[in-house]
Amino acid sequence: MLCDVCKCNDATVFLTQILEGKMQKVNLCDSCSKEKGVQDPTGFALADLLLGIGAAEEIEKGAPTQRCGVCGFTQADFKKTGRLGCSACYLTFAEGLGSLLKAMHKGTEHIGKLPQRAHREIELGDRMKSLNANLQKAVTEEDYESAASLRDQIKKLEMEIAS
Amino acid sequence: MKFANVIAVGGEWLRGEGPHHQIVVSSRVRLARNLRHRAFPGWAKKAERTQVLELIKPRVEELPEMQDSFSEVLQDLTALEKQVLVERHLISREHAAKSVGSAVIMNRRQTLSIMVNEEDHLRMQSIRSGLQLKSAFKLVDKVDSTLEAKLDFAYDPKLGYLTACPTNVGTGMRASAMLHLPGLVLSEMINQVIQAVNKIGLAVRGLYGEGTEAMGNLFQISNQTTLGEKEEEIVTRLSKVIETIIEKEHDARQMLIQRKSNTLWDQIGRAYGVLTFAHAMTSKEALNLLSIIKLGVDLGAFPEDRRLPIDELFIDTQPAHLQKSSQQKLNADERDELRAQIIRDRLRLFPKPDISKVARESANGSTSEPQTNE
Numbered sequence: 001m002l003c004d005v006c007k008c009n010d011a012t013v014f015l016t017q018i019l020e021g022k023m024q025k026v027n028l029c030d031s032c033s034k035e036k037g038v039q040d041p042t043g044f045a046l047a048d049l050l051l052g053i054g055a056a057e058e059i060e061k062g063a064p065t066q067r068c069g070v071c072g073f074t075q076a077d078f079k080k081t082g083r084l085g086c087s088a089c090y091l092t093f094a095e096g097l098g099s100l101l102k103a104m105h106k107g108t109e110h111i112g113k114l115p116q117r118a119h120r121e122i123e124l125g126d127r128m129k130s131l132n133a134n135l136q137k138a139v140t141e142e143d144y145e146s147a148a149s150l151r152d153q154i155k156k157l158e159m160e161i162a163s
Numbered sequence: 164m165k166f167a168n169v170i171a172v173g174g175e176w177l178r179g180e181g182p183h184h185q186i187v188v189s190s191r192v193r194l195a196r197n198l199r200h201r202a203f204p205g206w207a208k209k210a211e212r213t214q215v216l217e218l219i220k221p222r223v224e225e226l227p228e229m230q231d232s233f234s235e236v237l238q239d240l241t242a243l244e245k246q247v248l249v250e251r252h253l254i255s256r257e258h259a260a261k262s263v264g265s266a267v268i269m270n271r272r273q274t275l276s277i278m279v280n281e282e283d284h285l286r287m288q289s290i291r292s293g294l295q296l297k298s299a300f301k302l303v304d305k306v307d308s309t310l311e312a313k314l315d316f317a318y319d320p321k322l323g324y325l326t327a328c329p330t331n332v333g334t335g336m337r338a339s340a341m342l343h344l345p346g347l348v349l350s351e352m353i354n355q356v357i358q359a360v361n362k363i364g365l366a367v368r369g370l371y372g373e374g375t376e377a378m379g380n381l382f383q384i385s386n387q388t389t390l391g392e393k394e395e396e397i398v399t400r401l402s403k404v405i406e407t408i409i410e411k412e413h414d415a416r417q418m419l420i421q422r423k424s425n426t427l428w429d430q431i432g433r434a435y436g437v438l439t440f441a442h443a444m445t446s447k448e449a450l451n452l453l454s455i456i457k458l459g460v461d462l463g464a465f466p467e468d469r470r471l472p473i474d475e476l477f478i479d480t481q482p483a484h485l486q487k488s489s490q491q492k493l494n495a496d497e498r499d500e501l502r503a504q505i506i507r508d509r510l511r512l513f514p515k516p517d518i519s520k521v522a523r524e525s526a527n528g529s530t531s532e533p534q535t536n537e
Binding site: 070071073077081082083084085086087088090097100101104105106107108109110111112113114115116117122 | 197198199200201202203205206282304307308311312315316317318319320321322323324325327328329330332333334336364388389390391392393394
């Protein structure tokens with residue numbers, strides 16, 4: 001069996017970590033295990049190492065040939081570095097990243113801090129949705145007076161969002 | 164502020180005045196942030212990194228928290244100066260390797276340090292003495308809120324703050340505390356504690372973070388995950404775990420006093436003897452022995468007023484601090500010689516360990532320390 005890190009020497013160190021009920025395995029050769037500090041009995045680097053190797057495999061499954069439209073990053077680059085190219089990569093490689101993030105983190109959705117800007121975007125988005133729904137209703141009910149007023153409000157809101 | 168001034172001032176966390184400071188050396192909270200649709204520093208070309216730096220740096224410098232700050236682009240710092248900042252935990256080892264396109268900005272008290280173009284565009288860190296994770300978080304959270312009004316941070320409604328490494332996505336927050344745990348190491352219970360901590364999704368690392376060795380019985384404990392949990396929850400959970408470890412450390416020390424007192428006094432006596440008389444010492448040996456002396460102060464074998472000189476030696480005997488103070492580049496042998504000399508000088512008037520002063524039961528001062536509201 002080959003080492004998961006250098007992929008050229010035979011693996012002699014076999015590690016298994018169980019974290020919150022999830023099992024992760026990694027096989028390493030002698031020199032890689034030393035370099036990664038795995039032989040350190042306190043095992044500091046182990047968790048990071050496991051995450052790194054798992055990450056590369058997961059993302060490969062998701063998007064074998066895809067390239068990020070914003071920064072030109074590919075999954076091969078991710079495999080090399082364990083880092084993404086830009087914030088848009090999270091959309092480009094969403095499929096592969098989904099299961100990876102699930103394995104890595106406590107949950108799959110952010111429930112913490114929201115930037116003020118995001119608050120505003122969400123608020124404006126909600127208002128737009130309700131105006132559109134009201135407009136639909138007014139049109140079906142042939143209440144053209146309300147519809148005209150709603151259309152004006154939507155236009156105003158669109159301008160606000162664009163600014 | 165000039166670099167020489169940074170060195171001259173000790174930095175608040177080095178003075179060791181926070182709650183539980185005998186065991187918790189420092190608390191740190193860092194937030195990772197990136198600009199939307201800009202390549203992350205590791206992927207960006209040099210010109211792009213410089214552009215991002217020019218966007219971010221002035222915004223950071225004008226923060227009210229950064230009045231009278233130290234701000235420098237990394238190519239203008241020498242390798243030695245960068246290493247000094249690493250030894251003070253003001254920049255990461257990764258950041259010290261950066262040059263054109265990266266910068267560091269820190270306040271005078273050295274409680275806030277902001278790295279531009281480390282692994283992420285922004286790494287904002289607050290560092291406090293003792294167990295003060297909540298106040299460290301508050302400071303860095305406030306800075307983040309000020310900056311987000313002027314910079315367009317990459318954010319996804321589902322995934323939260325987007326970071327170069329998927330392990331940081333969500334809150335982008337890493338909260339950590341540096342613990343001094345000689346009791347658990349000497350009583351051989353440290354591995355049990357590390358395993359228990361790992362099991363509940365927290366990471367234990369050595370002195371300088373990822374992949375580094377534990378020296379001087381110093382351990383860093385931090386949250387491993389950043390997605391699916393609120394910032395305040397992470398901080399509270401980590402603080403609780405640390406309070407439990409503090410209790411375990413106190414228990415281990417009591418156990419050593421009661422059942423292995425001879426081993427304990429032998430360790431303290433040997434550490435004192437070697438530090439007082441050695442003429443060559445590596446930084447690893449120095450840290451390990453100073454740790455035992457620090458334990459001696461905690462237990463009352465040395466007077467309380469000797470705590471600060473020992474705490475200072477932890478930093479001043481690190482390789483870069485040593486060379487900075489001697490104003491010249493030294494090879495390893497010369498460093499070991501100078502290190503031993505500095506330690507001998509500072510310990511010249513240090514009293515011999517007095518074990519009769521060590522009160523048993525809970526009278527070692529550390530257990531009667533006031534509890535925090537963390």
